[in-house]
Amino acid sequence: MTFDPQQVLSRALQTFDIEAAAVQGLKARTGAAFVEVVRRILATQGRVVVTGMGKSGHVGRKIAATLASTGTPAMFVHPAEASHGDLGMITAADVVLAISNSGESAELDAILPVVKRLGALLIGMTGGAQSSLARHADLVIDSGVEAEACPLNLAPTASTTAQMALGDALAVALLEARGFGAEDFARSHPGGALGRRLLTHVGDVMRRGDAVPQVRPEAPFLELMREMSVKGLGASAVVDEAGAVVGIFTDGDLRRLIEQGVDLRGVVAREVMHPRPRRIRSDALAVDAASLMEQHSITSVLVCEPDDTLVGIVHIGDLMRAKVI
Known part of the structure; x- marks a missing residue:
């Protein structure tokens, strides 16, 4: 193997371009469905239960954490664990946000019919418009990308960046719609510098x-x-x-x-x-x-x-x- 510094730098810069294009591409496809997702989450009496497998699951954990820290009660449930008892964490009052780039994750597909029978609102975040996830979902957020930054077009890179950006957009839209302010943020971050500044009298x-x-x-x-x-x-x-x-x-x-x-x-x-x-x-x-x-x-x-x-x-x-x- 030959180490080529110029090739390394070129690949890094190309990755930035591909992932930036993936996020920019979301703007044209984010519209009425996204607005309806925000409206339905605001109206729910339960929590947002985020689920996803593999890299989408890692992104899902971050999205759940961001939602919870910005005024939207949320938690992450692993789809494989859900099939072995953790589905009991989900109630009819909850909103389930299922994330899968292909929309065909076997572990996720196995729990979708059960989520529907529970009566929970199912939101799919996927790039597969005709996928199993999209067919089961009540609402779909399109997270599709043209290509991964991976030169093999295999490793989730641009797709997970797009998912992360959509999750942040969702959290920020909900935060603003709730009138969530700095003091509210501080209450959920009492150990941080902002929490100390805004909560200490x-x-x-x-x-x-x-x-x-x-x-x-x-x-x-x-x-x-x-x-x-x-x-x-x-x-x-x-x-x-x-x-x-x-x-x-x-x-x-x-x-x-x-x-x-x-x-x-x-x-x-x-x-x-x-x-x-x-x-x-x-x-x-x-x-x-x-x-x-x-x-x-x-x-x-x-x-x-x-x-x-x-x-x-x-x-x-x-x-x-x-x-x-």
């Missing part, structure tokens, strides 16, 4: 109780500095007798006072505090606290009730540990 990460640095307005400067040191956040809230925030003092304020040569020995918290501190609600998103810190070049934000009662403090380090930023 200030109340989930803020410091509470004795961990919150705070002094009264009449507190001596030494007490103010001790509170800041013990709590280790580089800031302390100043609150009145009712617990309402009246100001804040930070290590940045301290540096500025020292630079100005102010004698701090006899001052009290009220005289050195910043009277209009940034604050946020505990039910706000943690990412909003991060934006507030970035916007005002600060490292802590006080967390208050609507009446300005202090309930906590959130530090940039808390947001980093929660992986919000």
Whole structure:
């Protein structure tokens, strides 16, 4: 065997062209049937059960996962396993999306009559317009391609790319029709970065109780500095007798006072505090606290009730540990 670098690159580029043409070819054949599939799935009270054999099965697993993560309850059932009991997972309320390029997969053909008898809506995704799958299906999505990228025209390549693209188109159309938004997506992806950003609230990460640095307005400067040191956040809230925030003092304020040569020995918290501190609600998103810190070049934000009662403090380090930023 002779290794020809130019031939390798040529074959790769040709594969891109063939698979791109396969996807582009879907546009002319995707119309009323596709719209009806979306309408019927939206109307179903059950799930979308995706099934397929071989490479179509691998694509089917991905389609099921994409549907489920974008607001359409879905699962994958292997057709061979379905013949040995897994058909019990399918109910009359479900929609079955069966995928086969030829439409003549023996394992798939064996379960199609049973799916029909169950009363489930059967959608076929196939390139075989006259195939067994197409004949059994209530609705057919044409996934046919002119040729595979495989030089032998045997290995599923362009056909699986077309199936994948149709599955994505189906998921996106359903997502939009359902009004599925970023927060909905986050709820199904709580472990991901988006989920953390959209599901984590200030109340989930803020410091509470004795961990919150705070002094009264009449507190001596030494007490103010001790509170800041013990709590280790580089800031302390100043609150009145009712617990309402009246100001804040930070290590940045301290540096500025020292630079100005102010004698701090006899001052009290009220005289050195910043009277209009940034604050946020505990039910706000943690990412909003991060934006507030970035916007005002600060490292802590006080967390208050609507009446300005202090309930906590959130530090940039808390947001980093929660992986919000």
